Amino acid sequence: MHESGEDYLETIYILKKRNGSVRSVDVANELNFSRPSVSRAVGILKEDGYLTVGEDGELVLTKLGTEKAKNVYDRHTSLTKFLMLTAGVDEQTAETDACRIEHIISASTFAGIKKYIKENSK
Incomplete structure (x- = not known):
């Protein structure tokens, strides 16, 4: 995994601990990245099995994603x-x-x- 992927997972993990739930906009705001950049990264992390995206847009780390983020x-x-x-x-x-x-x-x-x-x- 690339450094940026690790940074995204870590950020999602931290935001989940802090706020209880995480959406792409939260990640964009935390990292000061554009929403399209976050959307692309989320798509890659989803494809690779590190997270899922709920119907409400909530980002949820999978077991693999949680282990990597921790x-x-x-x-x-x-x-x-x-x-x-x-x-x-x-x-x-x-x-x-x-x-x-x-x-x-x-x-x-x-x-x-x-x-x-x-x-x-x-």
């Missing part, structure tokens, strides 16, 4: 914590950098980071 969200939040803890950067900088790193980090490096956070967080 994984990306975990990487994002863990990397943000790690960067703040080790590099001493502010939360906004850590968030921005984590968003870039989360798509390319290896599983073994990420496991090491999670272990470090667990052992060094208070």
